[in-house]
Amino acid sequence: MSDKRIAYLGPPGTFTEEAALLYDPSAQLLPFASVAAVAAAVDSGMAEEGVVAIENSIEGSVTDTLDILIHESRLSIRRELVLPIEHYLLVRPGMQAAHVKVLLSHPQALGQCRRFVERCFAKADVVAALSTTAAVEEMLARENAAAIATRRAAAIYGAEILARNIQDRSDNLTRFVVLAETDHPATGDDKTSLAFSFAEDRPGLLVAVMQEFSTRDINLTKVESRPTKERLGEYIFLVDLAGHRSEAAVAEALARVEAQASFFRIFGSYPRYVGNG
8 A cells, every 4th residue: 555645535435436446546545524525635634635526427517526626625636537337226135125215325326317216216205415335324224225326335335236227327427536736747638627707797708718729729628607606697617628738829828818817717737538448
């Protein structure tokens, strides 16, 4: 085991733990109960890095992570990881599906399995948990409950798998990011993530920003908006682009965007995830 400490959304058995193990199997993994706690652990020096989910192919962005990056933490994105997600329905050993009255899981997992839940457990009370593994722990302590979680959680906690691959789409993928004090040096195949907003609302503001990238032949791989949480109708725009912030064209475009924005933050530049070959 290396000396590196990596915080992640726990307890052991979550998809985030799986992503952390994929990223660095030799590191000391430290489980925390929330995304905010993971960021705080890195901010305070309890861990050198933290792994959190940021986007799912079914449910979209993970708002907890975006809100931490925008409003609460100055950490940077150092790496990204993409993990296939397979959900399992877990119960206490010997329990039958007909006896399930309560269904627990993390809100993202519940959203990714919406069709299965609506078709097979339409009358069950659906309860949100802090993580998929926390849902298993709660399920084992309750009567007539089931949890949506990982195969690893079933093995760790001695739960029985009642149904497998229950996600709405077989190509369900989640993107995780590694948070750290600094981002990653340029590799030649990088992405940069940033957020910005405007002090005023007038026609052409967003178009002008987009043109800063298009005129320099910079590809935007993701564009979305989030409420500023300050006033109704005000939004923060989040952009992922191809390239590293240190590259001349990217640096020039970012400087031009910052000059037009009232709020501007680069989350980091990091290697584009290309899988395991």
